[in-house]
Every structure is written in structure tokens, then in C-alpha cells.
Amino acid sequence: MVIIRATYMAALALFQIASIVALVGMGLGWRGVMTKYSGFYDLPTAWSMMFWGLLLGGFYGNLTDNFLLVPYISGSQLTIAPLVICLLLAVIVHMILRRDRVRKTGSQPTTGWALGLAVGGMIAMFEIYRMLELYDISIIVIVTIVLIAIISPRIHALIFCAHGNRMLQGKRWSAVLPTFFWCALAITALYSTIKNPLVWIFMIPPVLLAERKAHDWVWAAVPRPARRRLRRIWADASRHNREEE
Numbered sequence: 571m572v573i574i575r576a577t578y579m580a581a582l583a584l585f586q587i588a589s590i591v592a593l594v595g596m597g598l599g600w601r602g603v604m605t606k607y608s609g610f611y612d613l614p615t616a617w618s619m620m621f622w623g624l625l626l627g628g629f630y631g632n633l634t635d636n637f638l639l640v641p642y643i644s645g646s647q648l649t650i651a652p653l654v655i656c657l658l659l660a661v662i663v664h665m666i667l668r669r670d671r672v673r674k675t676g677s678q679p680t681t682g683w684a685l686g687l688a689v690g691g692m693i694a695m696f697e698i699y700r701m702l703e704l705y706d707i708s709i710i711v712i713v714t715i716v717l718i719a720i721i722s723p724r725i726h727a728l729i730f731c732a733h734g735n736r737m738l739q740g741k742r743w744s745a746v747l748p749t750f751f752w753c754a755l756a757i758t759a760l761y762s763t764i765k766n767p768l769v770w771i772f773m774i775p776p777v778l779l780a781e782r783k784a785h786d787w788v789w790a791a792v793p794r795p796a797r798r799r800l801r802r803i804w805a806d807a808s809r810h811n812r813e814e815e
Contacts, residue, residue, distance in 0.1 A: 581703075584699055584702045585699055587698075587702060588694075588695045588696075588698040588699040589695055591694070591695075591698055591715060591719045592692070592694040592695035592698060592722075592723075593691065594719060595690075595691060595694055595718075595719030595723050595724075596687050596688065596690075596691035596723045598720060598723075599687045599690070599691075599723040599727055600687060604616070604680065604683060604684070604788070615671060615672060615675065615677055615680075616677070616680050616681055616683070617684065619666070619681050619684040619685040619688070620684050620685075620687065620688045621688075622666065622685065622688070623685040623686070623687065623688025623689045624688045624691070624692060626662060626685070626688070626689055627688050627690070627691060627693060628692050630659050630692070630693070631693045632696070633651075633655045634652060634655055634696075634757055634761075635696045635700070637649065637651040637652050637655065638651075638652040638655075638757065638758075638761060639696065639697065639761050639764075640700075642761055642762075642764075642765075643704065643764065643765075652754070652758075653754055656750055656754040656757065657746075657750045659689075659749075659750075659753055660746045660747075660753060661746055663682070663685065663730055663733060663749060664733065664737075664743070664745060664746050664749070666681075666685060667681060667685075668737075676790075676791055677734075678733075678734030678735070678738055678791065679731045679732075679734040679735045679788050679791040680731075680734070680791045682730035682731040682732075682733050682734035682735075683727045683728075683730065683734075683784070685727075685730050686723070686726035686727035686728065686729060686730035686731060687723045687724075687727045688723075689726050689730070690722040690724065690725060690726030691722070693722045693726065693757065693760065694719050694722035694723060697718050697760060697764065698715050698718055698719065700764065701714060701715055701718070702715075704764070713767070714763055714764070714767050714770075717763070718760065721760070721770075721773060721777060722760055724781070725756050725760075725777055726753070726756065727784075728777065728781065728784055729749055729753060729756065730749070731784055731787050731788065732749075732752075732780075732784075732787060733746075733748070735787040735790055736748070738791070759772070760773075
């Protein structure tokens with residue numbers, strides 16, 4: 571009984587650490603793109619998507635953990651199940667972004683960003699938990715955990731934000747296939763970093779390049795009248811900064 575309790579407490583501690591680190595990564599993912607345009611897009615819908623994203627990410631993370639991450643760690647033979655799971659995720663994301671509440675405000679990109687942050691945060695939580703469970707603490711493990719916490723929410727936010735932007739451009743179900751492809755690639759690359767941290771070299775540059783485009787995607791979700799007000803605010807802030815200098 572004592573051994574079982576100690577094992578349970580250790581697992582609970584690892585879960586709490588993984589959850590906290592993943593939440594920090596989600597918070598960092600909100601900064602920058604979303605805060606720059608705060609108040610000029612449908613913020614209540616974006617916040618509600620964080621809740622639904624946590625639920626969706628919990629199911630998605632649990633399934634990919636069972637059918638992809640655990641077999642990869644143990645060296646078991648992989649099946650086609652992870653691809654089916656990624657396709658199902660892409661379809662569900664599309665259905666969420668098709669909701670009337672989202673389409674009426676044209677907030678598919680910002681809604682997708684918030685949804686992706688939550689889903690990516692849950693993926694990070696599962697992966698960080700496995701990292702802490704498998705390895706002793708070292709510099710490489712700490713760096714890998716930090717990168718997982720930062721990159722996983724951000725990369726899924728970029729994928730779902732791009733999906734929303736395609737929907738704004740009039741694309742319907744054809745937007746599902748790119749999301750499916752990038753989700754499958756992202757989850758495979760993220761889980762590969764557990765055994766091969768050098769994968770980060772190939773992951774980080776595309777994420778940084780895509781984030782530049784994310785500003786254009788989020789800008790498309792800002793209503794035209796709000797864009798004029800936002801430009802004036804930026805211009806006034808720029809003049810104020812020059813005067814202070």
C-alpha cells in the first residue's frame with residue numbers, strides 16, 4: 571500500500587509539473603500575435619475556444635499518446651491509427667470554425683489560433699509528462715521540455731489559424747487536407763524530439779517563418795472599420811514614442 575501510494579504521488583507530481591509548464595507555454599503563445607490586435611477581433615469567441623480546445627486537445631493528446639507516443643518510445647510497431655486521428659482532428663477543427671457564431675464575425679483565423687493554442691498545450695502536457703517519466707533531469711531534458719511547451723501550442727495555433735484564413739478565402743472542405751497534413755507532420759516531429767533533440771533544428775525555422783504570415787491571417791479577421799481605428803492608434807503611439815525620444 572505504501573509503495574502504491576508513493577507511486578501515485580510521484581505520478582501526480584509529474585502531471586502537475588507537466589500541466590504548469592504546458593500552461594505557461596500556452597500563455598506565451600497568446601502574446602505577440604493575439605495581444606497586438608486585442609480589442610479589434612471577436613475576443614469572447616476566442617476565449618471560449620480555449621475551453622473547447624482543452625477538451626479537444628485532451629482527447630487528441632490521449633489518443634496520440636496511446637497510439638503514437640507510447641509505441642514509439644517502446645519500439646512497438648506503429649499502425650495507421652495516428653493518421654486517422656489527425657484526419658479526425660482536422661475535420662473537427664473545420665466543423666468548429668464553420669459555426670455561425672464564428673462565420674458571422676469573420677473570426678476564423680483568431681478562433682483557430684486560440685483553439686490551436688489549447689490543443690497544442692494539451693499535446694505538450696502529455697509529452698512533457700512522458701519526458702519526466704522516462705528521463706532523469708539534465709540540461710538536454712530541460713531544454714527539450716521548454717521547447718515542447720513553447721513550440722507545441724504555437725505550431726498548432728499556426729496550423730489552425732491558417733485553416734481559418736483559408737476559410738475566409740472561400741475554401742471549404744479543401745482546407746481540411748492541408749490541416750491534416752501539417753497536424754500529422756507536427757505531431758510526428760514533436761514526439762520524435764523525445765529520442766532525437768536534433769529534430770528541433772528542422773522545426774523551429776519553419777515555425778518562425780510561418781509566424782510572420784500569422785499577422786496577415788489575424789489581420790484578415792479584423793473588421794475593416796476596426797482596421798482604420800487600429801492604424802490610427804498605432805500611428806499615435808509611434809508619434810508619442812518619437813516625441814519621448
